[in-house]
Amino acid sequence: MGRSTPTLRQATDTLVERFSRMKSCMRSSDMEWFDALIRMGRKHSPEISEAGLDPETGFFISALMEILKKMDDLTQSDKV
Amino acid sequence: MNHLFNVTGADRLILWHMDHDRIRKTWVNNTTWIFVSGSAYDLEFLSRQLDLVNWVRYSWDAQSDIYGLLKGIRIDLRPSRIKMMIEAIETIGYGRKFMVYNGDINPSLRYLSENNLTLFPIESLMSADLVPEIVTIDGKMSRNGLKSIAMDGKNLDPSRRESYGEIEERIRESSIVVYGNFGKQSESILRKVGDFGSGKFQPRVIPGSSFESYGQVHYNCNRISIPGKICIESSSFMFSEAGLNGLVELSRISSMPLETASLITPGTAVSALEVSYALRKGVLVPLYKNDHEGEKTIREMLATDRGGLVLQPDPGLYEDVHEVDFSSMYPSIIVRHNLSPETLSRDRGMQIPGTPYRVNKAKRGFLSEALQGLLERRLFYKSVKHLNRIYARRDIALKWMLLTSFGYTGYKNAKFGKIEVHEAITATGRWALTRAMRLAESMGFSVIHGIVDSLWITGNGDVNQLLSKILEETSIDIVVDGHYSWILFLPSRSGTGSLNRYIGLRTDGSFKVRGLDARRHDVPEISKRFQHEAMELLKNCATKTAIAEKRREYYALKRRFSENIRSFPDEDFYLMVSPSQHMEDYAVRNMSRIVMSKWKSMGYEINPGEDVLVKVVNWKMRLVEPVDGPGGIDYGFYGKYLERAAEPFDYLMQCVTKSGSGNRPNKSLYLFSE
Known part of the structure; x- marks a missing residue:
């Protein structure tokens, strides 16, 4: 019934699973940063899905947007 | 008031009426027709074949399906002969030359729709349901057979022969039998009624089956049929969701007899409603849909x-x-x-x-026209459901139908x-x-x-x-x-x-x-109890500050549960296990497999989707028992459930105790934390 193609969230899960293999040879101190990046990459799944982008491109656009937001937050707090 | 509440049969239909508390049955000879369309040449050939069969009456006709007018042949015949006729037409047309319409419609639904009749008619949407006499039968099974019997909520002694006579008398007086059979208890009760009584109400048992719906496996338990009675299994989907009033509403608007309505899914009920609407409007219903998905590029599809x-x-x-x-x-x-x-x-x-x-x-x-009445009816009952439980139940039934009406548009x-x-x-x-x-x-x-x-x-x-x-x-x-x-x-x-x-x-x-666990059915009661008590504690805390002030009390509650876990009654540790596949298909020895294996050793086969209540005696040893079986409770195992039940509330406390964090107290989860 209904749809037959995987959702973008499902496609991103597969992508993240592939990326996560990196963790096996990663320093423990880096793992936290890696996890944070993954969270940022997932953040904009609905919008990426709406645009019909491929999951990989979508993942990096999402992560970059979140990094920009955080940079802006830091700049604002510096001004204060 | 002459009140139609059931239609059964095919070639000879039985109409069940309620007339001033008396049940009357009338018999009607039922003839019906199918419509066949195709090219003029092929239809001409078909008509010559039909001329050779002396019991077939047909006529050249023009009728409409949802796309427009079709020319074809209308064949009049009895419902019991439709299947044979369709097989013959498909053979003549090599399965591709003809389109058959109105070929697989439930005879009761068709009779009701074509004669513009309604089951359980009501004068206005606010009217109550007029339902014939009902008897409810349930009981409990133990390993040695019937442990208890409940009829209309009254307990009867399963060891006394008179109990079965009493049940037979109530069945005789009633038109509707509502029974619970998840543990095969009603099968057992009704067999004894059949054996000890007059034998008139000997039940026929239809074996249960597992099925998958929206990714979840369910189990339909053995069904019981009693001649001359409408039998409803109490765990059937719509009855358990919306009660008898919901089921009656479903029967009323889908033109499906009550017993059939209790067996079908809401999706099938929507389909019945659409078919009934088509028949009432004189629109042909295709036997096989010919609306294939149009061509599209992969980009369009994605x-x-x-x-x-x-x-x-x-x-x-x-x-x-x-x-x-x-x-x-x-x-x-x-x-x-x-x-x-x-x-x-x-x-x-x-x-x-x-x-x-x-x-x-x-x-x-x-489709838009067919669903309009259903939508308006549901929005009406949604607005008045607080006034009466009947309206609330009708609202639930209609809500389920509307939910599936959308999914059904994509069903092949x-x-x-x-x-x-x-x-x-x-x-x-x-x-x-x-x-x-x-x-x-x-x-x-x-x-x-x-x-x-x-x-x-x-x-x-x-x-x-x-x-x-x-x-x-x-x-x-x-x-x-x-x-x-x-x-x-x-x-x-x-x-x-x-x-x-x-x-x-x-x-x-x-x-x-x-x-949360409070709404799940696969967690022990103790987890639910903890979450309910935590909510009770917080129910007057409308602000973050108020929640923060309850922090100590919350942690005290958490301690009370973990430290006194042994003082809770055994029932709080019973777990509902519902395996989703057959035992052999489990690759790992998880809870479902362990339970299935244990039950098998006791001589019971658990079907996928069937619910079983168990207690964990020793998880390290993978020891799981029926709730009335030997052994105690593995409190360590259940302690982990408690920890999981506390996680949402721990997170809440973490949110309210972080200073200056605004609406997002969990910024530490993000890369640049303050």
């Missing part, structure tokens, strides 16, 4: 083959939040945007956002379904939610979360003004479903916001909970 819009919430605690909900969103889209297989094309009408499809609004669509065998309609509905739904988001943002709100037809917003705007604006732009009714003092969106294991796990305190003091 762009259109999508579901509803689900946003990604930031986990955390939010204050003063409104939840706004589109009422029956997808059915409303079908009705208000005129979506139907015959109104949708690529070249005519209004463009549907995000799809290559257009909808022709000049002509009323069949749906008589009036088409995948493009399904895609157009979800696309319009995504457009409507996005419009609602934009309007909310432009009117002073910020959007926290959104799931298909609901939005959670916070801000200082005027909510009522927002709702009017959304209705004006989308033509879909929208209401405030809840005003929360606070709502907590929980993090998922990956650290992002979980889409459907949240807990919110409404301004009226009630909680709305989704995805």
